[in-house]
Amino acid sequence: MTSLSVLDKSVAFITMGCAKNEVDTYTMSTKLKRAGYTIIDTPEQADVVIVNTCSFIQSATEESIETILDVSQYDSIASGTGHLVVAGCMPARYGEDLTRELPEARAFVPCSKEDDIVEVLDKLFDITRSSAGSDKDVLNEAAPLSMYVKISDGCNRFCSFCSIPYIRGRYHSFTFQDIYANISDLVSRGTKEVVLIAQDTGRWGDDFKEKSSLASLIDRLALVFPTTWFRVMYIQPEGITDELLDVIARRANVCNYLDIPFQHVNAQVLKRMRRRGSAQEYDELCRHIREKIPDCIIRTTFIVGFPGESDDDFEELCNYVEEADLDYIGIFPYSREEGTRAYDLENQVPEEVKMQRARQLRELADCVCTPRMAARIGSRASVLMLGYDEDGMLYGRTAFQAPDVDGCTFVDRGTPGEVANVTITDSLLYELEASRA
DSSP states (O other), rough: OOGGGGOOOHHHEEEOOOOOOOHHHHHHHHHHHHHTOOSSGGGGGGGEEEEEEEOOSSSHHHHHEEEEHHHHTTTHHHSSSSSEEEEEEEHHHHHHHHHHHHHTTTEEGGGGGGGHHHHHHHTTTOOOOOTTOOOOOTTTTTSSSEEEOOOEOOOOOOOOTTTTTHHHHHOOOOOOOEEEEEHHHHHTTOOOEEEEOOOSSTTTTTSSSSSOOHHHHHHHHHHHHHTEEEEEOOOOOOOHHHHHHHHHHHTTBBOOOEEOOOBBOOHHHHHHTTTOOHHHHHHHHHHHHHHHHHHHOOEEEEESOTOOHHHHHHHHHHHHHHOOOEEEEEEEEOOOOOTGGGGOOSOOHHHHHHHHHHHHHHHHHHHHHHHHTTTTTOOEEEEEEEETTTOOOOOEEETTOOOOSSSEESSSSSSSSSSEEEEEEEEEEEEEEEEOO
């Protein structure tokens, strides 16, 4: 038996992909800390390197494989004194095939087995634990000022372009008690903003025996944690209910921000995507949101180059973006994913056409959205101070800027962790400058 009191093994994470993977990494690292492992930020020096992979689209898979092969060249891994562990979406999607294709890895941990990460590493080091558990308390460590919190996992939609249901499985909501405990722990250790995420946040609670709703969840959380900012991401159009809009409008600490993936506006393209909607329906939805919450920020995403997307279909999408009442727009070229329904669809769009359309729509979206940021010059806003960039400039985010996707706000003075009232003084694309004077 290896004594926990002398356990000195270090672990480093390399996280690929989206915010949901960041949450999974944080959860695994917390479990390992509590089990006595030391988490470090220098993978080259770690006893174990865990690559938390993304496999949502082919380019993400390729990037994950490239990272795994790079890690396998570290001196400790190549010599066998260190261990490489591959976690997340790739093991979930490709299963035993990875064992043959990536012999450099000592263990594979799919999404569904990430709760067992301590047992996986203990086995690598031949560590035997008593039922007494761990001897390391991390409850007093500071938590990040802004944190993603998953409220569910999996998806039941089976959009024809998407591999998530095959990677993450069927949709299942996390209980309010588990979500509350997670957030309570984070807030007690300094977290000021909680971003609620899932593959399909709007469905939260409808799989419970006693059904609940996302609106109810947010309302309860905002009431219990009145000084914490709450933001919700990844709500499908069908998830935008009056109940939800009323809660966002009523609760001051819930950001007036909705991230709603439209994916396209042509009804026939959407039908081939196995999605509902149209340009007219989305216009009506946006108008309804503005009626309920006049200053609500609306972000969406579009996929270009889906099989069968004609020049006219793409022009319709461009016309919609040019006229739509949207604040932020993400653009993605369609990725042909083996195993999805769209993989075998006829009329696949050539790669060069997809990329050209993505560039064109990105430029158009920027021409539409960045003036909306510039129009905020001279207005007042609250900014959550987050830290300093590599040039030593203090930055934070307003309620209308989501992490990782919407830019940030640079402020002339302040302290990380405080929420300051500022005046917007300048803009550069999606970045803002502000003064407390």
